[in-house]
Amino acid sequence: MSGKPFQGLVFCPTSLPLSVSDDICMKVTKLGGTYTKDLTRLVNVLVVGELFTAKYNFAVKNRTDIVFVDPACVDTLYDQWLSGQDLLQLARFDMFQYLQTAFTMGPFEPFNVFIGRIRSNEEYSLDTIVEMCEKGKAKSIDTAHFIRNASSSSSLFITDDLTGNRVQAALEENVPVVHPKWVVDCMDRSGTLDFQSFYLLQNCHDLEYSDIGSGAYIRNVLKKPVVPQSDVAALPHDDASSALKLAINKFKPQATQIWGRLLAKDPNNSKNGATSSKPDDRDTSSLRPESLGETTNTPTFLNCHFVFYQFDPRQVSILSKVIKGNKGTSSLYQETTPSAAQYAGNTIYYVCPSDFPTESLPQIPSRHEWLTEFFVERCLYYGQLLPPDFWSKPFYNEFRISPPKSLLHGESLSFHITGFHGVELLHINKIIDFLKLKGFSHHEKLTKKTDFLIVNISQLTSIPHEHALRQNKYASMFRTDLDMKISVKQAQMFRNSMKRKIEFVKKTHPIPIITPSFIIELFHRSMKPEKDFISIYFNDINWCISCPKGSKQDFELKIIPIQNEQQVPEEEKLESPESVRPPSTASSTASGLPHVPKRANRWGKLLSNNVDTENEESSLIQDDTNENDHLSHTQVTYGSASVSHSMKRRKISTRSQAKDIISNV
Known part of the structure; x- marks a missing residue:
């Protein structure tokens, strides 16, 4: 050897x-x-x-x-x-x-390629396209026929002419009709490029040849x-939680790069700014001016003034720089609020950290409301000044939970998320950190030990606009118009992933399927310290998509305000592992400040470095029969749950439309 x-x-x-x-x-x-x-x-x-x-x-x-x-x-x-x-x-x-x-x-290994009419031009011909497909190791190549009932996931129709019976048949069969330049570019890149976003003939047949596929990959x-x-040698081999000591950028979803782009360039050099500071070392070689968060028309935060409360100096520096780069202004919160004359013509936003207890926020003028850094992130990600929604409003509070025993499949109440991407994926991962402090555990893969599934219904196009899930007070969290930020291919990928997981729940593992509205309402209901406990139900129609059969009490989660925890009978308390118990509040009480959970590296790449990548890979559903769960090196893991002793339950819907919703995802 x-x-x-x-x-x-x-x-x-x-x-x-x-x-x-x-x-x-x-x-x-x-x-x-x-x-x-x-x-x-x-x-x-x-x-x-x-x-x-x-x-x-x-x-x-x-x-x-x-x-x-x-x-x-x-x-x-x-x-x-x-x-x-x-x-x-x-x-x-x-x-x-x-x-x-x-x-x-080979770029075309998974595909059966059908080639239609190819117009005469100087860039390519029918023979050259066929030759490239052969070199790219296509499964099969057919230049004379189109076979109906071909699998749309493994078949492609290559042509630059939308007329003809074969093209129409391919469109009817949902087989992608792709411009021949995709074949040329795939061979040039030596990889399979995203044809859904850049090369579908319906979207590019009127473009110049040089403009087709622009942005699909970095050339030359x-x-x-x-x-x-x-x-x-410095790369970690075994420990998934070890921090890299090298200056490397881990692969992240699109939203996690926003702060890196914004901090890579300071339009005003900000050397004399009161809150300026030296930014972290970052790789800026691939950044372009249009990625700095400014739109070519109106800057995102033009005529906006932000008032920061309880952020540390580094966070204030980052926020100030980003807002200034988008033509906004900012200041620190003082007991005397900004006067109308001082910021005439500006819309004022009061911003606090997402992990700051809501009940400890000071009073502000009634015409204003408190927001969190989520609001800034959402506006930057979508490139526009959005109206505040429930993602953006403060919700954090201290409490404990007593879960329904009939729902538990392990020692603690566990959940899995699906359908999240971009900035919503960032938000939900921060919220997961908060939930871990309250006694929940997060399963990175959907298994038979998972207790409930959280779904982003922005991807569930089968739910009509008039449905209760899209008409309640939390409906603004799931705006389908904003979801056009992703490509058709990406949207289809997320829907397929959700469909597999919902089918797994429907046929194999009946558990509640809910929206993130449940989590926000959970925190809001905990703000009632005068009660010993407050109940919230998984099968409430305001957030429940479907639920197994059972009585109302079977899905009752008791919320115990932290100061009332001792008043609840001991047998109703959740016996959760020490690793998920909230830290002691002794030090914060002594200093007169509310307890704020400490989380490492909250800021940086869109305020977080620990971003869940559950949507990176396909088919995360596993029938987990081993007691030792697999530790993923790309995700935070929480150990293994105990063996489930749950009894079989028949699945029903919480409303008549639930069955149709699931079957038509």
């Missing part, structure tokens, strides 16, 4: 089964490479189990220094290494280049050198 042929290479998996991922990890490590489940700047080989995952889409669009291989590539090279072949000599001492030329996945970028071994 030759030396270490993978030395200096960093491998990352996407959408690989657990057993395959563990096997690849072992082989890569033995061959001298590094294996990490985080897509960082150091990764240069992506092991692909499935196309169009979040990692794959990000890498194919932005990382021209990454080569895409399938698991069989690692197996083949490992077997050759075991047989004694000198892989370095075989690769002429450039293993990265060898992988790129000999093992790169020199290959980066292989990572030095000294840097590779």
